[in-house]
Amino acid sequence: MARARRRWMREQGIFDPAHLVFIDETAANTKMLRLYGRCRRGERLIDRAPQGRWKTMTFVAALRRNGMRAPSTVDASMNAAKFLAYVKTVFGPDA
Numbered sequence: 001m002a003r004a005r006r007r008w009m010r011e012q013g014i015f016d017p018a019h020l021v022f023i024d025e026t027a028a029n030t031k032m033l034r035l036y037g038r039c040r041r042g043e044r045l046i047d048r049a050p051q052g053r054w055k056t057m058t059f060v061a062a063l064r065r066n067g068m069r070a071p072s073t074v075d076a077s078m079n080a081a082k083f084l085a086y087v088k089t090v091f092g093p094d095a
Contacts, residue, residue, distance in 0.1 A: 018065055023091070025078055027058040058082075062091055 031054045039045040058078045061071040070091045074082055 020065065021069075022063045023060065023087075024063055025058060025060040027056050027077065029056045030054065060086055 033047050037045045037047065055075065056077045058074040058076065059071070060074070060078065060083075062069040072086055072090045074086075076082070
């Protein structure tokens with residue numbers, strides 16, 4: 001494995017880390033509630049979602065060595081079509 005890694009690095013040649021871009025995605029759900037909690041013995045624990053629109057908000061951005069580029073939010077879960085639209089409209093022109 002070490003030999004294969006060295007060969008791969010040799011074949012890559014010298015590359016500049018400044019050209020590396022990582023695309024990162026994270027999401028939050030407005031209905032997030034605690035799954036467990038504490039209350040007095042014999043009482044029922046009740047919780048509520050104050051902004052419970054029951055939707056997911058996704059944040060995606062390009063991370064480079066010198067900072068974040070092309071941030072964008074999607075008012076839903078990320079899928080292939082939305083990711084492709086992000087790459088074409090937000091990431092492509094700005095990165």
